[in-house]
Amino acid sequence: VLGPELGRGEGGGVRIATHIPTEKQFALKEISIGSKGHREQLMKELQTHRGCGRMQDIVELYDVFYEEGRVYLVLELMDWGSLQVLLQQQAERRARMDERVLSVILNKITRALHFLHDQHRLIHRDLKPANVVMGTEGVVKLSDFGVSRVLDQDAKGVTWVGTVGYMSPERLQGNQYSMKADIWSVGIIAIECALGHHPYMRSDGQESPLFEIMQRVVNEDVPIPQGSGLSPQLEDFIKCCLQKDEDMRWSAEQLLQHPFLKEPNLAPADQDAIMRWWLGQYSRPKFYDDYGNEFIIGSGAQHLKGAGDMMME
Template sequence: NSYEAGDVIGTGSFGIIRKVVRKADGQVMARKELNYGRMDERDLKQLTEEVNILEQLGSNDNIVRYYERFVDKPNNMLYILMEYCSGGDLAGVIQRCRKTGCMLPEDVVWAYLTQITLALHDCHSETDAKGSRKPVILHRDIKPENVFLDENNNLKLGDFGLSKAMEQAAMTQTYVGTPYYMSPELINGQPYDVKSDIWALGCLIYELCAGHPPFHEARTQPELAVLIREGKIPDLPKPYGNHLGAVVKAMLRQNVRPVSISQRTWN
């Protein structure tokens, strides 16, 4: 009763995302409405992990902000209130560029890269803003559809539904992300770790510039695995500069990607 329900802006296997307005102050939010009664044990565990991770991430300006949650036990419903991003997502940006034949200005690409880097730095850090220890958080599904824009064109990393909080020595073994963004570790049957998120970021920035992922010509997973193992990263299209191309290729190297994204100086 504290919120005025608006349009449905997203759907999923167990519910919807709805635009809502808080009646007390008129603040617009996004509300996940999830029927946990339809979930099996694995899905419930994943949902619990997502909520815990959202609470741990705090108030980074480049991460979709979590506000609160409500449980409606009689109806087996969980409501998660989050920041509403009115500018869509990077998938929409890429699609518009394809349709119009335009290319994102390089300064915009750099701005987007910097903002996602800041978000991932907080995820991958072993301490929070107050210096207290926290688990490293792996996003595990970085892709255009999961990076949102607010009304001021600022980026917000979101959709932590597949994320994992890990202790330093415990790497997750399962692959759950986007096939074209699979890292060499996953292709080779190794655990998903921080470097895998960085690889996915490299694929994302490449797609922002080129309009397609770096290994888009692969039609099957075995073909994709061969291309990733060969490690031949196509150059960015003109007119993007050599510096940006070098940064993207640094994130897409086979074995010497920076372990921490904070160790890389972009400018």
């Protein structure tokens, strides 16, 4: 049974779906495979999920169906919403994120990146708050691998994909980049969570034009305003992420040893409890309480297993 839409991207939408026999809910991601770009996006996402298996900090893929030029990925449902939704609500209240909460979120993101970088040589390439998702039980996971890329040993990427406000200087300049491009994105997310707004937002609260963001990322220092009230540990963590020289930028493995992530030394259950406490102060998006009755996967749908070659023709 198909429920309300959770979000929509260029290739399709994501909706809540309920498996009738078990009444278990999932996130159903629709991807059009009418164009070569969408087919490539799909294959990248499938390859990434297949390679990652059941990593606790990455959204799990349960099943795949193909029907009438579209593919449906049956994914783990994170029933609170994305970090972007949380940041929007905080901005409306002019609130800033508690650093204990931020430490948990960054720890989860960095653990997922370490797993992708170290074990799979994979760059996410579109790390942003919309792709960090959360559950009401306090779970935080990384999602959306549609533009990810696997690199051979010592290789670097050059393709220009992703979201400008979270791209590293080397990517914006069209230079080669490595896994550490993802680490720059972690630093931007850290500032955005800590300050309550994107670091390259204009003083009047309006979003900066893309070209202006690109110039500032390449030419300006780390965007931490004086008197920001950040703890010394968090400030140092951000600076480790936002080194313009890629060689000086810390890796995910190094960041996991940084005091801002390591010193809290919380058990997973305690991390989840902190997240539940924080999320409990905000409103879960309303669409989770409003389900429809439309059937989306008909009798003609088939498992994608063995269909990869057909789709890439």
